[in-house]
Amino acid sequence: xxxxxxxxxxxxxxxxxxxxxxxxxxxSDQSYGLFWYKQPSSGEMIFLIYQGSYDxxxxxxxxxxxxxxxxxxxxxxxISASQLGDSxxxxxxxxxxxxxxKLVFGTGTRLLVxx
Amino acid sequence: EAGVAQSPRxxxxxxxxxxxxxxxxxxxxxxxxxxxxxxxxxxxLLIQFQNNGVxxxxxxxxxxxxxxxxxxxxxxLKIQPAKLEDSAVYLCASGRGDExxxxxxxxxxxx
Numbered sequence: 001x002x003x004x005x006x007x008x009x010x011x012x013x014x015x016x017x018x019x020x021x022x023x024x025x026x027x028s029d030q031s032y033g034l035f036w037y038k039q040p041s042s043g044e045m046i047f048l049i050y051q052g053s054y055d056x057x058x059x060x061x062x063x064x065x066x067x068x069x070x071x072x073x074x075x076x077x078x079i080s081a082s083q084l085g086d087s088x089x090x091x092x093x094x095x096x097x098x099x100x101x102k103l104v105f106g107t108g109t110r111l112l113v114x115x
Numbered sequence: 116e117a118g119v120a121q122s123p124r125x126x127x128x129x130x131x132x133x134x135x136x137x138x139x140x141x142x143x144x145x146x147x148x149x150x151x152x153x154x155x156x157x158x159x160l161l162i163q164f165q166n167n168g169v170x171x172x173x174x175x176x177x178x179x180x181x182x183x184x185x186x187x188x189x190x191x192l193k194i195q196p197a198k199l200e201d202s203a204v205y206l207c208a209s210g211r212g213d214e215x216x217x218x219x220x221x222x223x224x225x226x
Contacts, residue, residue: 035215043204043222044219044220045158047216091158093157102160102171103160104160105157105159107155107156107157108157
């Protein structure tokens with residue numbers, strides 16, 4: 001079974017608008033972490049935001065926020081005020097357990113920001 | 116703080132040849148990961164080191180892939196012999212606590 005599901009292969013948004021990228025996850029662990037990474041065409045994986053399963057507040061990092069709905073097992077990324085430089089692949093990932101465990105990634109969503 | 120370094124950035128080989136990739140993690144990071152990212156997919160863990168010990172290599176094709184991390188710092192991933200399906204980007208990451216930082220990757224093409 002897929003542990004991380006990203007159902008949107010591609011998304012389009014106009015510059016300065018907000019966009020939500022969906023991510024659902026599957027785990028029986030009580031302790032886990034959820035991550036979002038951005039991968040531009042150059043290929044590097046850029047860490048954006050992290051949410052721990054015990055965190056009560058939704059994580060925010062600048063224009064990025066994570067809409068964490070634990071009961072629904074969803075961890076959607078919200079990008080506010082999109083910029084042209086936000087065009088990239090976006091990956092949701094999960095770490096089960098705590099500490100130094102591996103990340104399991106979804107298949108990604110390609111975001112295209114238009115002027 | 117310097118990031119994760121990888122080399123080479125690109126490599127083209129023929130099937131059945133051997134290839135090696137190098138990774139230098141962020142200073143002080145005890146955990147090092149090698150991921151394989153096939154085109155159109157998310158990265159998949161090949162092997163994870165904690166200092167110089169292997170924590171997880173359950174998805175490493177051990178008949179052809181090998182990795183080592185000498186002295187708990189740099190790491191080398193080797194493929195011998197390469198197959199067409201090994202064409203992918205090989206990403207090295209190092210971690211501290213909940214964070215994992217990725218290097219720029221090595222894009223391998225097997226012809």
